[in-house]
Amino acid sequence: QVQLVESGGGLVQPGGSLRLSCAASGSIFSCDAMGWYRQAPGKQRELVATITSGGSTNYADSLKGRFTISRDNAKNTVYLQMNSLKPEDTAVYYCNADVASSWTRTWRNYWGQGTQVTVSS
Numbered sequence: 001q002v003q004l005v006e007s008g009g010g011l012v013q014p015g016g017s018l019r020l021s022c023a024a025s026g027s028i029f030s031c032d033a034m035g036w037y038r039q040a041p042g043k044q045r046e047l048v049a050t051i052t053s054g055g056s057t058n059y060a061d062s063l064k065g066r067f068t069i070s071r072d073n074a075k076n077t078v079y080l081q082m083n084s085l086k087p088e089d090t091a092v093y094y095c096n097a098d099v100a101s102s103w104t105r106t107w108r109n110y111w112g113q114g115t116q117v118t119v120s121s
Contacts, residue, residue, distance in 0.1 A: 002026040002110055004095045009115030016119070017083045022095030022112055024076040029105060032098040034071055034078040038091035038117075048093070051078065085119045093117055 008020040024031055035050030049059045049069040057069055068081040078095065095112035 002028060002099045002101065002108070004097055004110050004112035006093065006095045006112045006115040009093060009117045011118045011120065012085055013121050014086060014119055016085050017081070018085065018117060020080040020082070020093055020095075020115060020117075022078045022080075022097075024097055024099055024110070027102040028076055029100040029102040031073070031076050032100070032107060034095070034097040036069060036078070036080045036093055037096055038089075038093045039114075040088070040091035043091075045094070049080065050096075082117070085117075087119050089117065090119050091117060 002024060003026055004022055004024050006020060006022045008018060012018055033050055033052050036048040037045050038048050039045040047060050048063060049057060049067060051057045051069045051071050066084045071078045092114040094114045098107050098109050100107050
């Protein structure tokens with residue numbers, strides 16, 4: 001089975017930075033589009049950023065300039081660099097990816113378990 005595991009979350013003060021990682025594991029043939037979403041207390045899950053296998057990126061307008069998404073295709077890993085963090089960035093951050101199984105060669109969409117990011121003084 002394929003699974004996505006996020007890491008790098010934690011507590012940071014306003015203005016600080018964090019780098020999140022998400023690694024896909026299992027019987028993986030390839031990862032296509034990957035991305036990050038977040039869900040803050042009392043709010044719906046929202047797009048943070050996505051990146052294609054070719055490196056094309058898409059960001060939520062409000063996050064452009066502060067967040068940067070990148071990936072390492074050889075490691076089946078996607079990253080999210082978060083700078084100038086604000087209290088309103090506090091949320092559970094979820095990894096998402098389209099992954100092809102080595103056995104079935106079928107593309108399916110997967111979600112990670114989420115990692116908590118708390119921005120507070």
